[in-house]
Structure formats: C-alpha cells, structure tokens
Amino acid sequence: MASLVLSPAEQDFIIRGVEKGLRSDGRSNLDRREVTLRTGMISQANGSARCRIGNLGVGTDVLVGVKAEVNTWAPGEPETTGSVICNVECSPSAAQEFEGRGADEINVELTQLLDRIMSGGAQGGDGLDLSSLCIIPKQAYWVLHVDALVLDVRGGITDALVMATRAALMETRLPRVVVETITDDAGATQAEFDVVDDAEDMVALSGVSGLPLAVTFNQIGKRYAVDASEQEEAVTQAKLTVAVSPKMDICAIQKGGMFRGFPPSLLSEILQTAQRIAKEEFVRFGTLYEAAAKTSEQQSDGPSTGSTFLVPF
C-alpha cells in the first residue's frame, strides 16, 4: 500500500507499545477508530454509501455505488439466481504509486477479497439472497454491480470496503418487476417481465442483514492490534482479515502478505476475538446506518452526491 518510511526508532516504539497494549493514538490493542457513514448520495445509482474510518476527520475513505442491470440468461449460467459483481478501484489520490497502472495489482486483490467476503455467507443461507435476484429462471436476472472507489488509504482498507459495501447494499433499492405468463395459440407458455418505472415503488434486497463485516488483525511484535493505522501497518509482520456474519459465522479469512508467517496458536485466539469484536461492530454499524438513513431522508431535494462533499464529512 502507501509506502511509509519509518525510522528504526519509530518502528521499535510502535512494536514495544503494542506488546504492552499501548498505541500511538491512545487506543488499546482492540479499540477501533471512529467511523463516519453516509448513504444514498449517488442519485443515479441504485444504492450508495461513503465510509471513512479514522479519527479527527482523516482516515481511509471509500465511496461505493451499486447499480443494477437486467441480464439475459445464457446457457451455462446458474438458472435460478442473479449475481453480484464487485469492482474496486484505488484512486491515485490515496497514494502516488496508484497512478496509471500502478494500482492494478491491489485493485484485483481487493476486488477478489470483497467478492469472496460478500458471497461467503450466501451458501449457508445467510447473506444476500441471490435467488431473489432472479426475474425469470433461464431467461433474465438482476446483476448488481458494486463499484468501490477508494479515495484515501490510512490503514484498514478492507474493513472500510466491507463496511461501505454493506451499507450500500442495505440502501440499494431495485425497481419492482412484474412477471406475466403468456400462453400463445399453440398452448406454450412464455414468461415476460416488465420493469415498473416508478421511483416510489422500489424494493429492497433480501438477505442484506446477513451480510458480514470484516475485522483486520495485524501482528506487530508478539501481539496483535485491530484496525491498524498507516504507521502500524508499516510495521506489521502479518495481517489477517476475518469476515464475520451477524450470526457469528466466519464467512472469510484472508492472510495478507508481508514478511513472516503467523503462529497457528494465535489463530484460534484471533478467531474468538474476531467474533467478539464483530458483535460490537454490528451494533455500531446499525446505529451509524440508521443515523445515515435519517440524514439522507431529511434532504430536501433527494439524494445527491453533493450531500457528502458539499458539507464537511
């Protein structure tokens, strides 16, 4: 990610601090930073959210837009489900090395990770209900394009992405579809669908409350810290992202690169801590989301991108 050059003294300071449970910004190892969340700001998207993780107005900033399209079924595709396609783009405003093609690698990594996390819960019946996205089996289905734009990276990019995506999907409204079965003269039945073009008549996605949230653990020295800042990530030896669903199921685990491996004994401790932290995070997310929904309802002229940029975020 953004290459931060730290002096050996600074690195030592951070490592020893985390081993004692003290971090540079005063948090304890398991404390997370402030989260600011707004939804519904992109008027031409079916759902959108902007999420910033960081204290004092500076932090990892992600903007997510969800657009729904109707796709015609082709042989070989699943017959009774729709699909969700994620796409993450890191803006060069986050780091100079993301200029031109520099962000390609990390874009692909984050896209795959987001995809996996979002669909991880679906198999057990949790998470997004893809069969509800099917309009007519073997004929037409909804495709949800989730496009994330990363405006700034200050550590904890995965957590911010997952949070913003979850909020955007919860806020997504699809137009209602009316399906008619038409019988022609020969007696064969054919189903036809019609998308209702009424802004007041929109349908929410089903299963969004089962979507997971991600918690990232960074091993620093002999201990680990949650929601690392930029400086802490520069000293991290190994990074583990755990996605947990509201039912406390583990949806996805990903260990990110870096120099060393993870002692397996730490793993079970981390998984349990992840569940505990995720429980608190879901409560916090719920409060933030409701506040965001209320703010966007109060806007006089409907959702507007300006609402998140023209006022201090």
Added chain:
Amino acid sequence: MSRQELLSPEGLRVDGRRANELRRISCRASVLSSADGSAYYEQGNTKVLVAVYGPREPRNRSLMQPDRAAINVEFNVAPFSTSERRKRSKGDKRLLEIASFVKQTFEGAIQTSVYPRSQIDLYVHLLQHDGGTLEACINAATLALVDAGISMADYVCACTAGFIDDAPVLDLNFVEESSIECPALTLAVLPRSGRLALLQMESKIHASNVDHVMDLAIEGCKHIHAKLDRAVLAAANDLADKLSQ
C-alpha cells in the same frame, strides 16, 4: 434517440432553462483531508472531484524538468457515473484526451517556473456525467489548485456553448451535447486578462455564428469566475474560523 425539441418555441430548453442560462453550480474547496488541495464541483448534474498533490518529488525522473514543474493529470470516470453502468479502461483514448486538454490548459496558467524539478499531480474523478465534462474538470481543477496554494497567474474558467435553431445557447447538458443538431464549443478563459486558455469544438457551425457562440461562452465564464471566487473565500473564512477557535 427520440426526436425532441432542444429549444421549444417559448425559448425553453429540455431542462427548462433559457438559452443564456447556466446550470446551477455548487462547489466547495478542501473536501479531501489528505490531498494538498481538493475541490468538489457540481454544474447541474455533472459532478467532479479533484485532488491536487504538489509540488512534490517527481515519481518519474524522466519527466523532471530543470527549470519548471511537470504537470501530471489523471482522469478517472466512475463506473456509476452514467445512467448505464460502464467501466472504462485506463487507456481509454477519450479519457486520455481530456486529461491531456486539462494538462495543456493549466500549463499556461500555473506559474511552473516557480517550482523547478518538481511535479504537480491533478487527479480528476468524474462522479456523475451529464454533459460539460471538460468544463467541469477545468473549473474544479482551478478550485483545487487554488486550495493547494499553487502559484497561478489567474483563475481558469471554462464553459460550453452551442447553437440551436439560430440561437446561441449556454452550458450544454448531455442531451444537447450528444445531439447532432447542436455544435458544442468548449472554451476556457483567464478572466482578468481575457485570454483564451482552451478552445475546442467538435461539430459543424457556420463561420458567422462562431463569434456569437464564443462571446456567450465568455460571458458564462465570467459568472463561473465569480462562483469560484466565492468558494475560495468561503474556504478561507472556514480556515480562519478554525484557527481562531
């Protein structure tokens, strides 16, 4: 596309404006905390976010110039910016062309000789597309550069204008821009000296009408200049408030 009247007999356009009316403009500087300068600019439904970094160490030694700053512009269109979702590749020629126009425009306005051996980066994001992309990018970039404190000779204000049914019209939206009946002219001017920084037109127009269209565009630029100036003042007042607390 359905054949709709771009200019009704009463003189109203598709969005209810008169021929010489600009779309509603809202803008704000200092919207991103980590960039040296940033701005968000809305003109009607076209929304642009610009982040400016610089002057800083050039990333590519080969781009470094010994007597002036190198300007680097990257233009990104968000996939959710158009009504149909479309993801453009980074090498898309249209995007590169717009980035190149923005770069050339500002090479004339930024006092690059003040920052030798350095690089000024402009990262432009188009968040919603409804016509007037280049004009919105230039206006937003001006605001972001002023916010970054980069030395400029003057503001750069841009505006589009066209010609429908014998009348010059100001500030085209997407429907008017993509119509074959309306030539689209984009013009950027440095308001104090009145010099043109950019002039671009893509379609056919009768030679005798060009002057009228250009004059109208310059008028539009003057209004935009006033708006940008107010936004800069608002940001400065904001900062002064924060410092005095």
